[in-house]
Amino acid sequence: MWNEVRHTLRLGWPIILGNLTQMMLGVIDSAMVGAIHSSQLAAASFVNNIITVPFILGIGLTMAISPLVANAMGEGDSDKPMRILYNGLWVVGIATLLLAVAIHLGVGIVYHMGQDLIVAELSKKYLVWMAWGMVPMVLFIGMKQFADGLGKTKAPMYIALASLPLNVLLNYMFIFGKLGAPRLELEGAGIGTLISRIAILAAIALLIFRSKGFSPYRRHLHEQLRLKKGRLRDIVRIGIPSALQYGMEAGSFAVSGIMAGWLGYTQQAAHQIALGLASVTFMVSLGISVAGSIRVAYAHGKRDWAGARSIGKTTLVMAVAYGLFCALLFIVGRHHLPLLFNDEAEVLSFSAMLLLLAAVFQISDSVQAVGVGLLRGIQDVRIPTVFVGVAYWAIGIPTGYWLAFHAGMEISGIWTGFIAGLSASALLLTVRFLRLSKAAKNRMAPG
Numbered sequence: 001m002w003n004e005v006r007h008t009l010r011l012g013w014p015i016i017l018g019n020l021t022q023m024m025l026g027v028i029d030s031a032m033v034g035a036i037h038s039s040q041l042a043a044a045s046f047v048n049n050i051i052t053v054p055f056i057l058g059i060g061l062t063m064a065i066s067p068l069v070a071n072a073m074g075e076g077d078s079d080k081p082m083r084i085l086y087n088g089l090w091v092v093g094i095a096t097l098l099l100a101v102a103i104h105l106g107v108g109i110v111y112h113m114g115q116d117l118i119v120a121e122l123s124k125k126y127l128v129w130m131a132w133g134m135v136p137m138v139l140f141i142g143m144k145q146f147a148d149g150l151g152k153t154k155a156p157m158y159i160a161l162a163s164l165p166l167n168v169l170l171n172y173m174f175i176f177g178k179l180g181a182p183r184l185e186l187e188g189a190g191i192g193t194l195i196s197r198i199a200i201l202a203a204i205a206l207l208i209f210r211s212k213g214f215s216p217y218r219r220h221l222h223e224q225l226r227l228k229k230g231r232l233r234d235i236v237r238i239g240i241p242s243a244l245q246y247g248m249e250a251g252s253f254a255v256s257g258i259m260a261g262w263l264g265y266t267q268q269a270a271h272q273i274a275l276g277l278a279s280v281t282f283m284v285s286l287g288i289s290v291a292g293s294i295r296v297a298y299a300h301g302k303r304d305w306a307g308a309r310s311i312g313k314t315t316l317v318m319a320v321a322y323g324l325f326c327a328l329l330f331i332v333g334r335h336h337l338p339l340l341f342n343d344e345a346e347v348l349s350f351s352a353m354l355l356l357l358a359a360v361f362q363i364s365d366s367v368q369a370v371g372v373g374l375l376r377g378i379q380d381v382r383i384p385t386v387f388v389g390v391a392y393w394a395i396g397i398p399t400g401y402w403l404a405f406h407a408g409m410e411i412s413g414i415w416t417g418f419i420a421g422l423s424a425s426a427l428l429l430t431v432r433f434l435r436l437s438k439a440a441k442n443r444m445a446p447g
């Protein structure tokens with residue numbers, strides 16, 4: 001077991017760190033504008049809730065790339081990964097571009113979602129910049145998925161890390177009007193994030209298409225860089241259900257964030273603080289999930305079901321252990337962590353309460369993230385998509401709405417809904433992976 005843990009961590013820690021740095025771009029925006037006023041923080045929260053669903057849909061499409069690449073390497077085909085990447089970038093690029101155009105044209109929706117007028121006014125321009133920032137970011141993640149699937153996880157991590165100081169500098173300039181830049185406050189955060197994302201996209205493209213480390217996978221570029229129906233079909237077959245899985249989860253959090261806005265910007269700001277912190281811990285779970293998915297996909301390509309099952313079970317144990325650690329962190333730090341974002345007493349009080357509820361769902365959140373990844377590694381995506389839909393939209397959201405607005409629990413009711421939805425998802429996905437992998441292992445057993 002410990003050997004499996006070491007292999008997964010060796011592959012996964014650069015993925016985890018890369019995920020954390022990208023999540024930190026949003027946290028940096030929230031923290032820096034929160035220093036101005038809680039209304040700015042609430043507007044950042046509102047935009048993040050709107051942008052989350054289309055952004056996650058784009059990212060979900062890229063999630064097909066790493067398991068397909070790992071599966072190809074398990075089959076011993078070193079030409080196939082570049083074909084997967086090229087066709088995958090066309091799919092995710094066009095899809096995300098269309099989403100950005102739709103958001104830009106429909107930006108007036110911010111005035112029709114029950115938010116305080118000051119929040120809607122502050123949100124409009126920031127939403128436009130963040131919409132266009134989705135495009136380079138999703139393309140970057142697609143290329144990162146390609147590198148991760150090949151086991152080359154460190155270089156993309158370094159690129160992601162470099163984006164943090166760049167984003168802080170650009171935010172400092174455009175939010176506060178420093179170093180000759182205009183003072184744009186929340187809109188400036190959107191501009192800084194867009195420039196940072198374009199920079200890391202250019203860097204990873206140079207890495208993949210110019211560096212020696214990736215040259216073994218570019219030996220037949222003339223043939224590899226062509227659209228192929230089979231490759232497009234594979235990306236769509238795995239990518240669309242993956243996008244729906246992440247989209248439904250993110251959508252439930254986004255809808256909950258909008259509902260939080262109905263309770264006033266103080267509770268909405270607290271919601272954003274607690275959700276931002278929970279999102280950071282989730283990025284580690286997602287990194288463990290991607291690492292487990294890649295390793296399971298490689299074993300799947302070799303038709304090694306015993307190995308795939310062993311990797312999966314160990315990764316699930318890692319998810320439980322990590323969830324316990326995060327729960328303790330939130331309990332102990334519930335009065336201190338929110339100070340990173342805001343120092344208004346009422347906001348801090350609500351944030352501390354929400355972090356206690358976040359502590360409760362840390363294990364289930366980590367386990368369900370890993371369960372989705374393991375099932376994607378064995379290319380099982382349709383039934384898990386149904387499970388995710390039921391967990392979040394038939395259990396989590398209705399429970400949260402009823403508790404918040406009918407049982408009088410307000411923001412704590414919304415977060416209790418999170419607990420119900422995440423727990424249901426974790427149980428359903430874990431049981432499915434264990435059943436499928438056991439059945440496949442038994443079929444492959446001699447005799």
